[in-house]
Amino acid sequence: MDYALMQRVFPFFLEAAWITILLSVLTAILGLICAMLGTAARLSRFRVLRFLGAAYVSVFRGTPALIQLFILYFGGPQIGIQLDAFEAGVIGLGVNVGAYMTETMRGAIISVDKGQGEAARTLGMSKWQAMRNVILPQAMRLMIRPLGVNLNTLIKSTALVAAISVVELTYTAQRYIGSTYKPFEMFLIAGLLYMIIIYVVGLAVTWADRKARLN
Amino acid sequence: MGLDFSVIPKYLDIVLLGALWTIGITVGAALVSFFGGIFLAVIALYAPAVVRWPFRIFSFLFLGTPLLLQLFLIYFGLVQIGIDVPAFVAGVIGLGLHFAVYNSELFQTSILAVDKGQIEAARTLGLSRMQALRKVVVPQAVRDVIPPIGNNMIALLKDSALVSVIGVSELTLSAQRAIGSTYRPFEFYVLVAAIYYIINLGMEAVLRRVERRIQASK
Numbered sequence: 405m406d407y408a409l410m411q412r413v414f415p416f417f418l419e420a421a422w423i424t425i426l427l428s429v430l431t432a433i434l435g436l437i438c439a440m441l442g443t444a445a446r447l448s449r450f451r452v453l454r455f456l457g458a459a460y461v462s463v464f465r466g467t468p469a470l471i472q473l474f475i476l477y478f479g480g481p482q483i484g485i486q487l488d489a490f491e492a493g494v495i496g497l498g499v500n501v502g503a504y505m506t507e508t509m510r511g512a513i514i515s516v517d518k519g520q521g522e523a524a525r526t527l528g529m530s531k532w533q534a535m536r537n538v539i540l541p542q543a544m545r546l547m548i549r550p551l552g553v554n555l556n557t558l559i560k561s562t563a564l565v566a567a568i569s570v571v572e573l574t575y576t577a578q579r580y581i582g583s584t585y586k587p588f589e590m591f592l593i594a595g596l597l598y599m600i601i602i603y604v605v606g607l608a609v610t611w612a613d614r615k616a617r618l619n
Numbered sequence: 620m621g622l623d624f625s626v627i628p629k630y631l632d633i634v635l636l637g638a639l640w641t642i643g644i645t646v647g648a649a650l651v652s653f654f655g656g657i658f659l660a661v662i663a664l665y666a667p668a669v670v671r672w673p674f675r676i677f678s679f680l681f682l683g684t685p686l687l688l689q690l691f692l693i694y695f696g697l698v699q700i701g702i703d704v705p706a707f708v709a710g711v712i713g714l715g716l717h718f719a720v721y722n723s724e725l726f727q728t729s730i731l732a733v734d735k736g737q738i739e740a741a742r743t744l745g746l747s748r749m750q751a752l753r754k755v756v757v758p759q760a761v762r763d764v765i766p767p768i769g770n771n772m773i774a775l776l777k778d779s780a781l782v783s784v785i786g787v788s789e790l791t792l793s794a795q796r797a798i799g800s801t802y803r804p805f806e807f808y809v810l811v812a813a814i815y816y817i818i819n820l821g822m823e824a825v826l827r828r829v830e831r832r833i834q835a836s837k
Binding site: 467468469478479480560561563564566567585588590595598602 | 622811820
């Protein structure tokens with residue numbers, strides 16, 4: 405193992421790790437927004453919206469995220485969408501993870517006991533009031549942990565944007581493997597940084613989950 | 620530059636050949652991940668600490684890092700230690716190992732969930748520990764865990780697109796070849812997405828049938 409080399413390239417990996425973190429944060433925010441819209445559509449009383457929501461989830465979960473990225477980044481200009489690699493990465497991954505998160509949110513909402521909604525309606529609340537004041541607060545508690553799993557997957561899938569040459573951790577590792585022929589060392593540095601990011605996010609999720617359960 | 624899907628028929632055979640490779644890689648990697656997963660689970664649960672620890676570190680590394688990074692490690696790592704395998708083999712090994720680690724987690728829980736009395740009974744009948752595991756515990760554990768393993772295999776199909784990056788000529792890379800000579804990325808990537816989607820729907824349909832079978836047999 406070449407420790408001197410590892411020490412020398414480490415600052416470049418650290419810089420790349422910030423890009424990975426930034427990508428993850430932006431993607432997570434966009435994913436959550438897409439998931440809220442997707443969940444609202446899937447639970448809507450309009451058949452067209454329900455269909456659109458289901459189609460969104462099925463298509464984006466049923467095709468590789470890498471291909472979705474390629475369609476957006478390489479195919480986008482043909483239909484008038486010009487994005488740089490980073491923007492395409494955030495939008496592509498965000499919409500993709502949104503489809504997975506939609507299923508998580510919907511699952512949490514429909515697993516809240518049916519009697520809760522019925523009781524709220526009997527007390528004279530409108531459907532929307534029942535959703536907002538009774539069902540959603542309970543569902544939020546149920547969805548923190550599974551959303552944490554989505555986040556974990558999301559952080560790892562930010563590596564895909566290396567394929568459209570965004571200089572994040574995996575791209576940096578790939579470049580140094582190519583120039584130094586030390587795949588194991590480069591894998592260890594990048595891997596360690598990924599695991600630190602995932603660990604910290606995991607701690608935050610556990611904290612949020614415990615807090616939500618105490619309330 | 621507008622859209623022109625009329626370029627597709629000329630390259631359809633290349634793309635469909637790529638789809639066959641994708642299916643081949645998925646099946647190969649699925650097999651590696653299934654048996655590798657059982658192997659890793661048995662080691663994690665029953666092997667002595669000296670054997671267990673290296674495998675535990677390996678699992679820990681593979682659970683916490685992106686597949687793409689692991690593919691680079693395996694492809695270039697094998698070359699570095701002097702094993703020059705074709706990209707296809709590196710892809711199958713990489714994908715297979717990645718999902719073996721995920722499957723191993725599932726197998727471990729399901730092996731532990733098999734009733735203890737089963738092992739005791741098998742041992743009383745004179746089976747060795749290994750025999751009891753192989754003939755009594757693992758078959759029951761496998762049945763219980765087929766639905767989530769099936770989901771992993773559907774995920775594996777979609778992740779197989781990543782091996783295009785290390786130069787395996789599967790569906791994604793064959794589309795890239797066609798794009799190289801036509802400059803029509805949108806058309807070909809949409810076509811490829813549609814093919815993945817169809818294979819994905821097929822796998823989901825099979826999995827649902829298998830799940831119903833298992834439910835019925837219980």
